[in-house]
Amino acid sequence: MLPSAFVRSFTRCARRYTTEAASTPKKSSNLPFYLLGAGAAGIGGYWYLENRSTHAEVKQEKSPLDPENFKDFKLKRIIPYNHNTSTFVFELPENQASLLPVASCLVARSSDPEALTDAKGKPIIRPYTPISPPDLKGELVLLVKRYENGNKSKYIHSLKVGDTLALKGPILKFPYKANEFNEVALIGGGSGITPLYQVVDHALADKSNTTKFKLLFSNVTENDILMREELDALKKKYPNNFEIVYLVDKPGPNWTGPSGYITSDIIKKHVAPAYLGNKVKVFVCGPPGQVAALAGKKNGKEQGELGGILKELGYSQDQVFKF
Numbered sequence: 001m002l003p004s005a006f007v008r009s010f011t012r013c014a015r016r017y018t019t020e021a022a023s024t025p026k027k028s029s030n031l032p033f034y035l036l037g038a039g040a041a042g043i044g045g046y047w048y049l050e051n052r053s054t055h056a057e058v059k060q061e062k063s064p065l066d067p068e069n070f071k072d073f074k075l076k077r078i079i080p081y082n083h084n085t086s087t088f089v090f091e092l093p094e095n096q097a098s099l100l101p102v103a104s105c106l107v108a109r110s111s112d113p114e115a116l117t118d119a120k121g122k123p124i125i126r127p128y129t130p131i132s133p134p135d136l137k138g139e140l141v142l143l144v145k146r147y148e149n150g151n152k153s154k155y156i157h158s159l160k161v162g163d164t165l166a167l168k169g170p171i172l173k174f175p176y177k178a179n180e181f182n183e184v185a186l187i188g189g190g191s192g193i194t195p196l197y198q199v200v201d202h203a204l205a206d207k208s209n210t211t212k213f214k215l216l217f218s219n220v221t222e223n224d225i226l227m228r229e230e231l232d233a234l235k236k237k238y239p240n241n242f243e244i245v246y247l248v249d250k251p252g253p254n255w256t257g258p259s260g261y262i263t264s265d266i267i268k269k270h271v272a273p274a275y276l277g278n279k280v281k282v283f284v285c286g287p288p289g290q291v292a293a294l295a296g297k298k299n300g301k302e303q304g305e306l307g308g309i310l311k312e313l314g315y316s317q318d319q320v321f322k323f
Contacts, residue, residue, distance in 0.1 A: 060096055060097060060099065062099075063096075063097075063098055063099040063100070063170065064092050064093050064094075064096045064098070065098060065100075065106065065167060065168070065169050065170060066168060066169075067168065067169055067170060067171065068168070069168060070109060070166040070167065070168045071166065071167060071168070072111045072164040072165070072166050073090040073091060073092070073140065073164060073165060073166075073167055074090065074091045074162065074163070074164050075088060075089070075090055075091075075159050075160070075161055075162065075163050075164065075165065076089045076090060076091040076139065076161065077089040077161065078159075078160075078161060081143065081226070082223055082224070082226075083223065084145055084146045084147075085143065085144065085145040085146065085191070085226060086143075086144060086146075086157065087131075087141060087142070087143050087144075088141070088142045088143075088144055088156060088159070088165075089139050089140075089141050090139065090140045090141075090142070090165065090167075091138065091139065091140075092137075092138050092139060092140055095137050095138040096137065096138070097134060097135045097136055097137050097138075098130065098132065098134055098136070098140050098170075099134050099135075100130060100134045100169070100170045101134070101170060101172055101175070102134070102176045102198055102199060102202040102203075103129075103172075103173045103174045103175075103176050103195055103198055103199050103202075103323070104129075104169065104170035104171055104172045104173055105127045105128060105129045105169065105170070105171050105173055105195065105323075106127065106128055106129075106130065106167045106168065106169035106170060106171065107125050107126065107127050107128075107167070107168050107169060107171065108125065108126055108127075108128055108142075108152070108156070108165055108166065108167050108168075109123045109124065109125045109126075109166045110123065110124075110155060110165070110166065111163075111164045111165060111166045113166075115155075116151060116152070116155050124151055124152050124155075125152075126152040126153075127171070128142050128144065128194070129194040129195040129198055129323075130142055130194075130198070131143050131194055131197060131198070131227065131230075133201070133202075134202075140167075142156075143191070143194060143226060143227070144156050144157065144191070145190060145191040145226070173195065173323055174199075174283070174321050174323075176199055176202065176203065178203065178206050178208060178209060178211075179208065179209065179210050179211055180211075180281075181211055181278070181279060181280060181281045182210075182211065182212065182272070182276070182279040182280065183211065183212045183213075183214070183271075183272040183276070183279065183280045183281075184199075184200075184203075184211055184212070184213050184214075184280070184281050184282075184283065185213075185214050185215075185216065185267075185270075185271040185272065185280070185281070185282040185283070186199065186200060186213060186214070186215040186216070186217075186283050187215075187216045187262060187267075187271075187282060187283070187284050187285075187286075187294060188215075188216075188217055188218075188283075188284065188285040188286040188290075189217065189218040189219060189262075189286035189287060189290045190219060190224070190226070190286055190287055191226060192285035192286035192287070192290075192291075192323070193217060193226050193227050193231075193285070194226075194227075194285075195283075195285050195323040196215065196217075196283060196285055196323075197227050197230065197231065199283065200213050200215070200234065200242065201230070201234065204234055204237070204238045204241060204242060209241065210241075211241065212240075212241050212242075212243075213241060213242045213243070214242075214243045214244075214245070214270050214271060214272075215231065215242070215243070215244045215245065216245050216247070216262050216266060216267070216270060216271070217231075217244065217245070217246055217247070218246075218247040218248070218249070218261065218262050218286075218290070219246075219247070219248055219249070220248065220249050220250055221248055221249070221250050221251075221252065222246075222248055222251070222252055222255055224248075225246060225248075228246075231244055232244070243270070245257070245258065245266070245270055246258075247259060247260065247261070247262060247266070249261070261290075261293075262290075262294065262309075263309070264309045264312065264313060267309060267310070267313060268313065273314075274313060274314035274315040274316070274319065275314070277319075278318070278319075280319060281319060281320075281321065282295075282310060282315060282319055282320045282321070283321050283323065284310075284320065284321070284322050284323065285322070285323035291322055292307070292308060293308050293309065294308045294309050294310055295307065295308050295309075295310045295311070295320050295322050296308050296311065296322075298322050303317075303321070303322055304322070305317070306320055
C-alpha cells in the first residue's frame, strides 16, 4: 500500500552556529573593528543565503504533462496493494510536480501505439486519476486495478520498472471550487474511488473548507476496499467534515458494516436531500453497471441523462456529476 507519508512528507532542516565568548581583551584590543567586520560579513552572508534561497525556489508554472499530446513517462516503482491492484509510480522530469487541477484525469496508452490496439487497430486509451497530490515533486502515482477483461489494466500490470507509459493530460472533469456546496456526497465502487479521493483530499486540506463530505463506497469484499488507509486518515483528521460508509457484497465473519448494494434507503439515510437544491452535490464513479443503476448511463464522454436511484429520489441533472 502506498503510505500517506509517501505523498505528503516534506521536511526542512536548519543548522545553528554558535561561537564561544572571547577571552577578556587587552587594552589595545581591535575588538570593535573585528565586531564591525563580523557584522558586515554576517549581513553579507544573510543577503547571500536569502538571495540563493529566492533563486532556488523558482515557482513552477507549467506542468510537465501535455493536454494535447502523449508523452512518455518512465516507471520508477511498483508497489503491490492487494490481490489485484498495484500502485505505479512514474518519474516526472527535473523534479517537477504534475500541477493537475481538481478534478481532472489523464489518459494513457502504450508508448508504442501498435503494442496495444482494439479490434479496429486503434490504440486502446483509458482514463486514470492520479492519487498523488498536484504539488508532489518528481513523481506521479497511479493506482490501477487489474480486470480480467480489461486489456489496458492488464497491460499496465505487465510493465516493469524502467518501462514507459504514454500519458496525456490533464483533462479537466469538474472545476471544483472551495465551499461551493454545503454538502457533497461521494458515491462509488472499486477503482472508481480515485477521482472521489482526489476531490475530498484536496478540499479537506483547505483550511477555509466548510463543506461536509459523505462517502458511500461499495466493494465485493473487505479486501477489495482501495485507499482505505488514506480515507480513514482523512476521517480521523477531519471528523466534523468527513464521514464514510463502507459496504461489501460478500461480508466476512468479522464485518460489522452494511452489506449489499448502495440502495435508495442507504442514500436517503446518509446523503443530503434533493430539496436543498444547489447546496448539495453528488459525485458518482464506479463500474458502468453501478453508475447506470445509481445515476443513469453516461453518453461516452458526456454526462448523459440522469436516471436510476438518484433521479427517483428527486435529484436533478445539475445536482449530480458522473466521473
